[in-house]
Amino acid sequence: MVTRPAPQLRRSGCLSVARFEAMASPCEVLVDTPDADEARRVGRVVADEVARIERKFSRYRDDSVVAAIQAARGAAFEVDAETARLLDYGQELYALSAGAFDLTCGVLRRVWTFDGSDRVASEQEVDALKPLMGWSKVSWDGRRIRLPLGMQIDFGGIGKEYAADRALMRARRHSNSPILVNLGGDLCCSGPRRGGAAWQIGVDTEGQGEAGSMLLLQSGALATSGDANRYLLRDGVRYSHVLDARTGWPVEHAAHAVTVAAPSCIEAGSLATLALLNGAAAERFLALERVPHWVAR
Amino acid sequence: MQLKQRRIGARLRRASERVLEQRRSLDVDPALAIAGVMAAPAAMAAAQPGEWELNSAILFYSEADRVSAIEPVFQASRYFNNDRIFSAKLVVDALTGASANGAVPSQDFQTFTRPSGRGSFTVAPGEVPLDDTFRDTRLALSSSWAQPLAQNLRGSFGLNISKEYDYLSLGASSVLDWDFNKKNTTLTLGLGYAQDQVSPEGDIPTALAPQSYARGNSADEAESNYALQDGSDDAERAMRDSSESKSVIDLLLGVTQVIDRRSLLQVNYSLSLSDGYLTDPFKVVSVVDGSSGTPLSQIYENRPDSRAKHSVFVRGKRAIGDDDVLDLSYRYLFDDWGMTSHTVDMRYRWGLGEWFLQPHLRYYMQSATDFYQGFLIDGQPLPAEVSADYRLADMQALTAGIEVGRTAGPWGNWRVALEYYRQTPDEPGGKPGALAGLELTPAVDAVMVRFNYDFKL
Numbered sequence A: 001m002v003t004r005p006a007p008q009l010r011r012s013g014c015l016s017v018a019r020f021e022a023m024a025s026p027c028e029v030l031v032d033t034p035d036a037d038e039a040r041r042v043g044r045v046v047a048d049e050v051a052r053i054e055r056k057f058s059r060y061r062d063d064s065v066v067a068a069i070q071a072a073r074g075a076a077f078e079v080d081a082e083t084a085r086l087l088d089y090g091q092e093l094y095a096l097s098a099g100a101f102d103l104t105c106g107v108l109r110r111v112w113t114f115d116g117s118d119r120v121a122s123e124q125e126v127d128a129l130k131p132l133m134g135w136s137k138v139s140w141d142g143r144r145i146r147l148p149l150g151m152q153i154d155f156g157g158i159g160k161e162y163a164a165d166r167a168l169m170r171a172r173r174h175s176n177s178p179i180l181v182n183l184g185g186d187l188c189c190s191g192p193r194r195g196g197a198a199w200q201i202g203v204d205t206e207g208q209g210e211a212g213s214m215l216l217l218q219s220g221a222l223a224t225s226g227d228a229n230r231y232l233l234r235d236g237v238r239y240s241h242v243l244d245a246r247t248g249w250p251v252e253h254a255a256h257a258v259t260v261a262a263p264s265c266i267e268a269g270s271l272a273t274l275a276l277l278n279g280a281a282a283e284r285f286l287a288l289e290r291v292p293h294w295v296a297r
Numbered sequence B: 001m002q003l004k005q006r007r008i009g010a011r012l013r014r015a016s017e018r019v020l021e022q023r024r025s026l027d028v029d030p031a032l033a034i035a036g037v038m039a040a041p042a043a044m045a046a047a048q049p050g051e052w053e054l055n056s057a058i059l060f061y062s063e064a065d066r067v068s069a070i071e072p073v074f075q076a077s078r079y080f081n082n083d084r085i086f087s088a089k090l091v092v093d094a095l096t097g098a099s100a101n102g103a104v105p106s107q108d109f110q111t112f113t114r115p116s117g118r119g120s121f122t123v124a125p126g127e128v129p130l131d132d133t134f135r136d137t138r139l140a141l142s143s144s145w146a147q148p149l150a151q152n153l154r155g156s157f158g159l160n161i162s163k164e165y166d167y168l169s170l171g172a173s174s175v176l177d178w179d180f181n182k183k184n185t186t187l188t189l190g191l192g193y194a195q196d197q198v199s200p201e202g203d204i205p206t207a208l209a210p211q212s213y214a215r216g217n218s219a220d221e222a223e224s225n226y227a228l229q230d231g232s233d234d235a236e237r238a239m240r241d242s243s244e245s246k247s248v249i250d251l252l253l254g255v256t257q258v259i260d261r262r263s264l265l266q267v268n269y270s271l272s273l274s275d276g277y278l279t280d281p282f283k284v285v286s287v288v289d290g291s292s293g294t295p296l297s298q299i300y301e302n303r304p305d306s307r308a309k310h311s312v313f314v315r316g317k318r319a320i321g322d323d324d325v326l327d328l329s330y331r332y333l334f335d336d337w338g339m340t341s342h343t344v345d346m347r348y349r350w351g352l353g354e355w356f357l358q359p360h361l362r363y364y365m366q367s368a369t370d371f372y373q374g375f376l377i378d379g380q381p382l383p384a385e386v387s388a389d390y391r392l393a394d395m396q397a398l399t400a401g402i403e404v405g406r407t408a409g410p411w412g413n414w415r416v417a418l419e420y421y422r423q424t425p426d427e428p429g430g431k432p433g434a435l436a437g438l439e440l441t442p443a444v445d446a447v448m449v450r451f452n453y454d455f456k457l
Helices: A036-057 A065-071 A081-096 A105-110 A123-132 A159-174 A265-277 A279-289 B009-019 B030-034 B219-223 B226-230 B233-238 B433-437
Strands: A008-012 A015-022 A025-032 A076-078 A144-146 A179-183 A186-189 A199-202 A214-217 A220-226 A231-234 A237-240 A257-262 A293-296 B052-063 B068-080 B084-096 B110-113 B120-123 B135-150 B153-164 B167-180 B185-198 B244-260 B263-276 B284-288 B295-300 B306-320 B324-335 B340-352 B355-366 B395-406 B413-425 B444-456
Touching (some): A036 A065, A159 A179, A159 A220, A214 A257, A220 A265, A257 A279, A279 A293, B167 B244
Antiparallel strands (some): A015 A025, A076 A144, A231 A237, A257 A293, B052 B068, B052 B444, B135 B153, B185 B244, B284 B295, B324 B340, B355 B395, B395 B413
16 A cells, blocks of 8 residues: 655645645645644645545556556446546547547557657657547447557546546535645636635746746636647757647647636636647637637747 | 637536536526626636726717717726726717707797807708707716625725716716625625716706797898897896706616526616706707797796606526527616606627627617606696607607627627617697697617727737
């Protein structure tokens, strides 16, 4: 059994911040309360819920649902209700993006590593993976999934946002204080701070740990998608880490970062991802959706 | 990625709620919020502190053969931390042209003076007398400050000043919005006070006094400043103080209820109490001969010195499909002048990707005030209060229009509206002699074009 370190608690004024690492990201929970014990409890609940979701949907663990679906080796596998809801959601995003977003495109990671180098995949490498991709090859009836042998399901595109929403929901059952959950930049809050003030969020579109502009969040969620430290550069061409599942290639003219505000983190994250997939038309897409957004290019 | 031009927001919202096992949230549909609704959309990041939002508009209004107006509007709002907003608005109203002054048409030439006694105009036989020296520019400046006062309680405080050549209005207002029931219900309380002063050129006419009056056989003669040259007693007697004032108190009580994600209902009750000089110094009533219908003289009108108006307003909005919004409203108004009115208004916002089209229809009908009379019969006792202003008569009005706009794209956020307006006052009854064949309150046709452009700095 792996033991995780307890979240680190830091206090400034009435605001307590619990920090922990999860999903390969720095995470924090802000609790607007003078009661340090309450803040510690809330931090614990959030960290536990995030860990549960990470364990359950991780593609790196043998005991995850993702591993179990694959282990069925092409046979039908009945999933639990939570997994079913996430598969439904992924299917909806696949439809809304006309196939550009696809839960099965995780295999592309074998040929694309966005580490700032110039190792751009070859056409042959990408084409060789195409038979192992495509939600249309998956049979899903809302209860049982049949995943062809060699294919993978990857919740990476929505898992962190989903975890933030879920963790906040749990935390709210334990505390009436204003809470903000931030999982590596995908964040959601329970409402305004004490006295009605907004949460002040710095926007770090460069991934340098420095906030550029400041956003105010009264309620709902913010999510940022982008390629701050994840891209390839060859012959002066920047290859964004945003892959179009239909081609297996990075989206052309993708924005560096897109931040979207929405009632839930999963909705904000999905809109940000879809905006990136729209390449040069990201701003138009977001203006059309009429959601508050900030695009860095 | 080639996304369809249709918005995906509503479908994505439903999918997000399902994956998070949320009951259908009562957050309003984004489409409703966009269509300019009262209830703020839950869960939206506010505009950023330090950011200016600028709204500009220009309106052209033209009544056939009567008043035309150009009205530029400019509003700037600045956002501060903690949801505090300052905004300032400037409206310029440039009116030119003629407006009906209440007198009846006649078979003979007639001429009238303005309250000033300076400047006059002539009327062709059978035409409704219009005061075509009417020309004015109004300048209105207002500012407001809005901020949260407590959790779920917002307040806004405003000051406004409006100035015309002969009119000054100063006002202050305050509005409180209290959200409860998980922000699905908003209670609004508004209070306003205004103090207005009218100082027409040449002083305020004495109520019911005869207007200085000249008769001529030719337009040239009639146009000479007869009244002034003559220095007639009538003209002097007819003028009184240099200015008059009135005060207006407005009270608003409203409830906005989110019915479900896709519908909203708003109910408002408002009370407006005016006190002071409510008469229009530019309007007259004709005194006509009881058998021939010939106008004999004009007297200045007189209205009661107080008015209490009550109105009840009900409005429903519903999002339809992904991008459409139906907006229906009804207003019932009654006052202690004996007027009642009904207004039914319908708009349908038809979303076409980044474009939208919005047809608009409005029907209005009112009953006359107790003291409205199209004319007075010579020799009959003079009523204490009387006005022949067709705006106080029984009437119907219809507005039909269409607005088209673009909410995204290279030119930002703009829209253009074209509206046609037709007002049909009822003819006064019992027209004697020659008046019977004349139209005292002809229909008014007007066309309005408005262009809006919004941007941020």
